[in-house]
Amino acid sequence: MMKLLFGITLIVNLLAPLSNIAFAFSIKILIDAGLAQNLERLTAALQLSGAVICGFVIMNYFAKWLTNIYAQNKINYYRTFLINSIFELNYQEFSSIKSSDYQHILLNETNQIQQDYLQGRFNIYRNIALIIYSLLGMFIGNFILAVLVLIATAIPILISSLTAKKGTYHKQQLLKQEKTYSNTIKEIIGGYLTIKNYQAESAIKQRYKQQLDNYSKAQSKLKNIENQTDTISELSGLIVFLVAFGGGMIMTAKGYTTIGSVTAIVQLVNFVVMPINELGILFTRFRGAYDINRELTKLFTHNKAPVNYIQNKNFTNKISLNQISFHYPKNKTLILSNLTVDFNKGKKYAIIGSSGGGKTTIFKLLLKFYTPNKGKILVDDTPLNELPISWWYQQIAVVDQEVFIFNNTLAYNVTIGRHFAQEKIIQALQQAGLANFLKQINYNLNYQCGENGANLSGGQQQRLCLARAFLQAKPIILLDEATSALDYKASDIIENTLLNDTNLTLIAITHQTKISPLYDQILKLENQQLIPVLDTN
Numbered sequence: 436m437m438k439l440l441f442g443i444t445l446i447v448n449l450l451a452p453l454s455n456i457a458f459a460f461s462i463k464i465l466i467d468a469g470l471a472q473n474l475e476r477l478t479a480a481l482q483l484s485g486a487v488i489c490g491f492v493i494m495n496y497f498a499k500w501l502t503n504i505y506a507q508n509k510i511n512y513y514r515t516f517l518i519n520s521i522f523e524l525n526y527q528e529f530s531s532i533k534s535s536d537y538q539h540i541l542l543n544e545t546n547q548i549q550q551d552y553l554q555g556r557f558n559i560y561r562n563i564a565l566i567i568y569s570l571l572g573m574f575i576g577n578f579i580l581a582v583l584v585l586i587a588t589a590i591p592i593l594i595s596s597l598t599a600k601k602g603t604y605h606k607q608q609l610l611k612q613e614k615t616y617s618n619t620i621k622e623i624i625g626g627y628l629t630i631k632n633y634q635a636e637s638a639i640k641q642r643y644k645q646q647l648d649n650y651s652k653a654q655s656k657l658k659n660i661e662n663q664t665d666t667i668s669e670l671s672g673l674i675v676f677l678v679a680f681g682g683g684m685i686m687t688a689k690g691y692t693t694i695g696s697v698t699a700i701v702q703l704v705n706f707v708v709m710p711i712n713e714l715g716i717l718f719t720r721f722r723g724a725y726d727i728n729r730e731l732t733k734l735f736t737h738n739k740a741p742v743n744y745i746q747n748k749n750f751t752n753k754i755s756l757n758q759i760s761f762h763y764p765k766n767k768t769l770i771l772s773n774l775t776v777d778f779n780k781g782k783k784y785a786i787i788g789s790s791g792g793g794k795t796t797i798f799k800l801l802l803k804f805y806t807p808n809k810g811k812i813l814v815d816d817t818p819l820n821e822l823p824i825s826w827w828y829q830q831i832a833v834v835d836q837e838v839f840i841f842n843n844t845l846a847y848n849v850t851i852g853r854h855f856a857q858e859k860i861i862q863a864l865q866q867a868g869l870a871n872f873l874k875q876i877n878y879n880l881n882y883q884c885g886e887n888g889a890n891l892s893g894g895q896q897q898r899l900c901l902a903r904a905f906l907q908a909k910p911i912i913l914l915d916e917a918t919s920a921l922d923y924k925a926s927d928i929i930e931n932t933l934l935n936d937t938n939l940t941l942i943a944i945t946h947q948t949k950i951s952p953l954y955d956q957i958l959k960l961e962n963q964q965l966i967p968v969l970d971t972n
């Protein structure tokens with residue numbers, strides 16, 4: 436379908452400029468008829484010119500209309516591809532791109548691709564076709580004059596091709612500055628309270644001013660180049676006209692040609708010079724958008740890990756970490772070293788240890804955000820890296836301090852858009868300790884949580900996250916200081932619910948000093964290893 440649309444759009448764009456040529460010839464007929472003082476021929480020529488103008492309007496409008504439809508469809512397809520690709524990134528790839536960059540990509544950069552690449556491409560084709568037709572018309576009309584004009588036209592093309600590269604470079608610089616500038620704005624707005632509270636306004640303002648400066652410098656540099664290119668092409672336009680009219684009039688004086696023909700050829704020259712000017716700008720923009728398109732495709736095209744093991748049954752036995760060593764990609768210090776531990780199904784584990792020791796890192800490995808540098812993680816004796824992530828995420832849920840609340844209803848925030856029965860949702864919320872809150876809001880599951888959960892307290896947000904895990908009845912739950920925003924009593928109640936669920940495998944990172952006796956094992960992360968503190972069995 437897209438290919439057919441592309442084909443039709445291309446053909447119409449290539450045919451539309453023919454109406455320009457027809458116009459030049461109708462002018463020739465008109466002038467020659469006028470000079471011959473032949474009123475009958477003049478009337479016919481006027482009618483012809485009128486008809487040609489109608490054709491011109493229809494063809495060119497149709498070409499633009501089709502181009503727009505094509506570009507719109509294609510860019511939406513592309514944006515969908517980008518979103519799908521983002522979901523296919525692994526965590527490491529995903530987190531290597533800043534969130535503001537994702538916004539920039541999906542909005543600004545794709546806009547640029549739509550205009551300068553998808554639409555720009557057809558504008559380029561249309562202009563090139565116009566140039567070719569006009570040149571052909573000129574050569575057929577008057578060979579010698581065409582050669583003279585061509586030589587005069589070649590000079591500005593050479594000059595503009597020299598400046599085009601410079602223009603591309605400065606355009607890229609400008610985009611870079613624009614990104615930094617817009618990031619700073621975002622930080623100022625996002626960090627507003629922090630900035631004011633810590634009286635950092637003047638430092639931030641200074642940084643803002645610096646970046647605004649860089650941004651406007653980059654803008655004026657690009658504008659300068661564009662102005663230079665403009666002036667050169669204006670000048671060369673005049674020279675080309677001088678050559679065409681001057682040469683033409685000499686030939687007319689000598690009786691080689693008619694004024695009508697010269698006027699038509701000048702008209703054709705116009706149809707060569709005009710698109711050449713436009714092509715300079717179109718090409719520069721096209722190149723910029725083309726580069727962005729290539730970068731994006733590179734960024735989002737990646738090898739999908741082959742899945743050679745399809746697991747149908749649920750997790751049955753144990754998760755084993757076997758001689759695991761790990762450091763983060765950008766930092767060579769080992770966080771975990773030869774760590775070995777078994778987490779058995781249905782058992783409850785508490786992990787303690789000093790802050791920054793690497794407790795959360797263990798969870799990141801379990802969640803496949805990162806792969807250990809050494810050692811293996813086995814799930815029921817199958818290496819975790821061979822298990823499909825979709826299966827694994829049906830088994831495991833994580834609740835941590837960083838709660839993400841969608842600006843949507845309570846129900847949406849528990850189900851995240853998937854379908855569940857209303858009673859199940861309420862049950863999960865009650866289980867997570869939100870029974871009182873539910874009563875307060877009259878069991879209204881359409882309660883709006885607000886932007887970033889503004890209409891919920893910190894503790895309610897954490898409970899909501901727990902409810903997500905309860906609702907989907909995941910056999911394994913990881914808690915990463917998940918009840919930090921709750922008071923002891925509340926967190927005890929929730930913890931006990933989890934600890935009394937005999938089927939559930941629970942691994943809880945906790946900073947609490949008093950650890951419930953219901954845990955089967957307490958493990959301390961010390962010297963990059965997990966050491967059992969007290970075996971309650």
Ligand SMILES: Nc1ncnc2c1ncn2[C@@H]1O[C@H](COP(=O)(O)OP(=O)(O)O)[C@@H](O)[C@H]1O
Pocket residue numbers: 763764765766770788789790791792793794795796797
């Ligand atoms: N993405 C990362 N890149 C580099 N270092 C990291 C990253 N995430 C955490 N670290 C470092 O790894 C160490 C362990 O962090 P973490 O596992 O979060 O500790 P804990 O949860 O025990 O407080 C810390 O020194 C932390 O700075």
Ligand SMILES: [Mg+2]
Pocket residue numbers: 794795796915
């Ligand atoms: Mg942590």
